[in-house]
Amino acid sequence: xxxxxxxxxxxxxxxxxxxxxxxxxxxxxxxxxxxxxxxxxxxxxxxxxxxxxxxxxxxxxxxxxxxxxxxxxxxxxxxxxxxxxxxxxxxxxxxxxxxxxxxxxxxxxxxxxxxxxxxxxxxxxxxxxxxxxxxxxxxxxxxx
Numbered sequence: 100x101x102x103x104x105x106x107x108x109x110x111x112x113x114x115x116x117x118x119x120x121x122x123x124x125x126x127x128x129x130x131x132x133x134x135x136x137x138x139x140x141x142x143x144x145x146x147x148x149x150x151x152x153x154x155x156x157x158x159x160x161x162x163x164x165x166x167x168x169x170x171x172x173x174x175x176x177x178x179x180x181x182x183x184x185x186x187x188x189x190x191x192x193x194x195x196x197x198x199x200x201x202x203x204x205x206x207x208x209x210x211x212x213x214x215x216x217x218x219x220x221x222x223x224x225x226x227x228x229x230x231x232x233x234x235x236x237x238x239x240x241x242x243x
Contacts, residue, residue: 109231114165117223121161124219125154125212137205153204153212159194160216161223163187168224191216 102111134151167187171180195209 109234110169113223113227114169117161117165117220118158120223121158121216121219122154124215125152125157128152128215129154134205134208136203150204151208151211152215153195153198153208155198156191156195156204156209156212157216157219159191160213161220163190164217164220165223168220 102108102114129149129151132151133149136150164187167184171183174180174183191213195213198204198209199206
């Protein structure tokens with residue numbers, strides 16, 4: 100919504116496309132692997148679908164890393180870039196750890212979700228960079 104209000108339609112479409120296609124990919128992977136959820140400890144929350152890969156870990160990697168990459172493009176200051184990217188990574192890690200703590204995922208589910216999400220975010224960033232150069236539109240995010 101923020102990007103649409105700032106009239107950054109290309110970026111809004113990029114973020115929405117990354118998230119929606121990542122969600123579809125996650126559901127396809129879950130349908131393919133159909134791994135049952137852990138039953139070693141009582142689950143502190145309910146969860147639908149299969150366990151592998153973790154949807155929360157994958158989607159947090161896609162969303163946080165995509166937004167972190169976009170925000171880091173809005174500045175030239177290396178310290179700020181590192182700060183933004185560090186928070187993006189930390190938030191992604193915390194989401195994954197919380198899923199193991201809640202007893203709804205195996206650690207390998209989380210790792211697979213992180214890897215798949217990071218690869219998807221990177222692939223979407225590469226595609227958007229290619230499209231932005233082809234359309235002669237910079238992908239850099241607006242200043243907050």
